[in-house]
Amino acid sequence: MAVALAAAVSFLGNSANSQVIMNAPFSIADLARRRGKAHRFAWLLGVIVLAIYIVGMFVKRG
Amino acid sequence: MNTATTTAPHTTAHHTGDHDGGHYPGGLLRWLTTTNHKDIGTMYLTFAMVMFFVGGIMILAVRAELFQPGLQLMKPEFFNQLIGVHALVMIFAALMPAATGFANWQIPLMIGAPDMALPRINNWGFWLLPPAAILLTLPFFLALFGIGDGALATGWTFYAPLSVQGGLGVDFAIFAVHILGVSSVLGSINIIVTIFNMRAPGMTMMKLPLFAWGWLITAFLLIATIPVLAGAVTMLLTDRHFGTHFFDAAGGGDPILFQHLFWFFGHPEVYILLLPVWGLMPHVLATFSRKPVYGYKAQVYGFIAIGVLSVIVWAHHFFTVGMPVPALIYFMFSTMAISLPLAVLFFCWIATMWKGAMSFETPMLFAVGFIVLFGIAGLTGLVLADVAADAQYHHSYFVVAHFHYALFAGGIMGVMTGVYYWLPKWTGHMYSETLGKWHFWLTVISFNLTFIPQFFNVLFFPQHFLGLAGMPRRIPDYALQFAEFNAISTVGSFILGFSQLLFAWNVWRCVKGGEKVPAQVWEGAEGLEWQLPSPPPYHSWEIQPTVK
Numbered sequence: 001m002a003v004a005l006a007a008a009v010s011f012l013g014n015s016a017n018s019q020v021i022m023n024a025p026f027s028i029a030d031l032a033r034r035r036g037k038a039h040r041f042a043w044l045l046g047v048i049v050l051a052i053y054i055v056g057m058f059v060k061r062g
Numbered sequence: 063m064n065t066a067t068t069t070a071p072h073t074t075a076h077h078t079g080d081h082d083g084g085h086y087p088g089g090l091l092r093w094l095t096t097t098n099h100k101d102i103g104t105m106y107l108t109f110a111m112v113m114f115f116v117g118g119i120m121i122l123a124v125r126a127e128l129f130q131p132g133l134q135l136m137k138p139e140f141f142n143q144l145i146g147v148h149a150l151v152m153i154f155a156a157l158m159p160a161a162t163g164f165a166n167w168q169i170p171l172m173i174g175a176p177d178m179a180l181p182r183i184n185n186w187g188f189w190l191l192p193p194a195a196i197l198l199t200l201p202f203f204l205a206l207f208g209i210g211d212g213a214l215a216t217g218w219t220f221y222a223p224l225s226v227q228g229g230l231g232v233d234f235a236i237f238a239v240h241i242l243g244v245s246s247v248l249g250s251i252n253i254i255v256t257i258f259n260m261r262a263p264g265m266t267m268m269k270l271p272l273f274a275w276g277w278l279i280t281a282f283l284l285i286a287t288i289p290v291l292a293g294a295v296t297m298l299l300t301d302r303h304f305g306t307h308f309f310d311a312a313g314g315g316d317p318i319l320f321q322h323l324f325w326f327f328g329h330p331e332v333y334i335l336l337l338p339v340w341g342l343m344p345h346v347l348a349t350f351s352r353k354p355v356y357g358y359k360a361q362v363y364g365f366i367a368i369g370v371l372s373v374i375v376w377a378h379h380f381f382t383v384g385m386p387v388p389a390l391i392y393f394m395f396s397t398m399a400i401s402l403p404l405a406v407l408f409f410c411w412i413a414t415m416w417k418g419a420m421s422f423e424t425p426m427l428f429a430v431g432f433i434v435l436f437g438i439a440g441l442t443g444l445v446l447a448d449v450a451a452d453a454q455y456h457h458s459y460f461v462v463a464h465f466h467y468a469l470f471a472g473g474i475m476g477v478m479t480g481v482y483y484w485l486p487k488w489t490g491h492m493y494s495e496t497l498g499k500w501h502f503w504l505t506v507i508s509f510n511l512t513f514i515p516q517f518f519n520v521l522f523f524p525q526h527f528l529g530l531a532g533m534p535r536r537i538p539d540y541a542l543q544f545a546e547f548n549a550i551s552t553v554g555s556f557i558l559g560f561s562q563l564l565f566a567w568n569v570w571r572c573v574k575g576g577e578k579v580p581a582q583v584w585e586g587a588e589g590l591e592w593q594l595p596s597p598p599p600y601h602s603w604e605i606q607p608t609v610k
Contacts, residue, residue: 026606031176035259041258041259045255049247049289053293056293059323
């Protein structure tokens with residue numbers, strides 16, 4: 001019972017009890033890498049949006 | 063939500079990347095060209111506030127017409143136009159931009175990012191909104207000069223074949239919806255890629271603030287459903303002007319198909335409006351209960367479950383159209399299933415407050431008011447999800463009351479919760495608590511007048527009774543038996559409308575000055591954003607926070 005309760009508490013609980021350390025400025029290279037990844041992901045999402053828009057035109061009710 | 067302990071003070075001394083350490087154009091040019099997430103957030107929120115009053119004025123005219131039976135103030139065609147444009151303005155130009163304004167301001171602060179991942183797209187996302195709002199409302203003014211017959215009069219749902227036959231206002235609204243959709247998609251893509259790529263080191267997905275989680279699910283819902291709405295209204299446009307017959311039965315088309323396509327977007331849209339609010343509620347409740355959020359993971363999974371369920375339940379909006387029985391049963395039970403994860407959220411919100419050292423500053427008042435009133439929306443939603451009962455309630459004022467409990471009490475009061483909670487952080491000044499409390503109580507009293515031991519709602523609660531008695535929605539005149547409840551409802555709506563002026567005045571005063579606040583505005587608040595000064599520097603995080 002106690003084990004089940006502990007598991008339930010772990011499931012419900014906030015896993016984000018963390019410390020924040022601020023001691024390093026942003027690195028330009030790291031930011032550029034992250035923005036590059038973000039751009040590629042954004043293009044992928046944009047293509048998905050366009051695909052849904054076009055496919056939607058061909059939907060027929062059975 | 064993060065429990066963040068700073069081990070080194072924030073400093074703005076470091077200048078990095080493509081951010082130009084505080085150098086930006088002044089005046090109008092700053093706002094036109096800005097790519098700063100806080101500037102863009104401010105513009106979204108200002109735009110939302112203006113359009114909230116525009117949409118509000120429209121519906122006050124409607125309620126004035128409904129004060130008494132008979133036609134007093136306007137023709138039925140104009141009445142229909144006000145109703146349709148009120149809904150489109152409130153949904154697309156007030157609530158959605160307000161939530162996007164929150165996202166712009168808060169997500170980079172909360173996840174430790176220097177800005178949104180795609181700042182120029184962010185600027186575009188905002189500047190598409192004003193032309194769309196002009197397109198929506200322009201037909202009212204064009205009609206004054208004899209051009210067209212006014213705005214769209216189909217209601218916000220554009221149902222065919224009425225919309226196929228409608229006037230110039232339908233075309234304006236179709237273009238407005240396309241532009242608003244592009245703006246929403248750009249904003250959503252930006253939020254998704256920002257959350258996935260710009261989080262502080264150590265901030266895993268299960269350490270992401272719940273507000274960001276709520277917005278992440280919202281953004282995915284927008285990406286999945288906005289293109290379907292755009293496709294539907296494009297087909298409507300070609301039906302109107304290019305000789306196609308997608309929705310015109312006379313040409314072999316299918317008007318019911320439009321309803322399916324519209325509500326495939328329209329039902330998730332409800333959650334698109336509410337998920338950001340559900341995400342911010344745990345932050346507010348935990349802060350003013352001085353306790354950690356209860357059930358962080360349960361709420362995350364609740365958001366995901368609601369997001370998934372929201373796209374498979376759309377047909378409950380038109381049960382009465384004549385669907386096969388298995389389809390009715392499927393949509394009824396899938397709709398009711400949403401109440402399970404939603405009940406989990408309610409449980410977590412209440413459990414967060416349970417035995418907490420609660421205090422009732424204005425944001426907390428709005429949060430508690432939200433829980434109570436939004437609960438009524440949930441319960442009346444269950445009634446409407448029942449196929450047999452829905453046959454009685456469909457297209458009645460019961461539905462109007464239900465979705466205003468969801469979207470005013472759930473959406474707009476949620477937005478007000480967020481504004482009061484974060485405004486001191488954004489401006490560096492404390493708002494007037496006295497005015498805030500007046501605003502809350504006037505809003506809630508005009509929404510709920512205490513009547514013996516029950517809540518009796520002046521504005522929307524009588525609409526439940528009107529609906530039960532059979533008063534249909536979207537009519538400018540009605541039978542004598544509905545007169546009393548309509549009169550009460552109109553009085554309530556005017557009190558509600560005018561009490562929002564207090565809100566605008568309070569926000570304005572706070573922006574212009576007032577008592578200075580520290581970085582940690584609220585004693586019990588936790589999270590990265592409270593490590594930054596109030597107001598945060600122009601470039602939010604220049605020293606990268608690391609979450610251990």
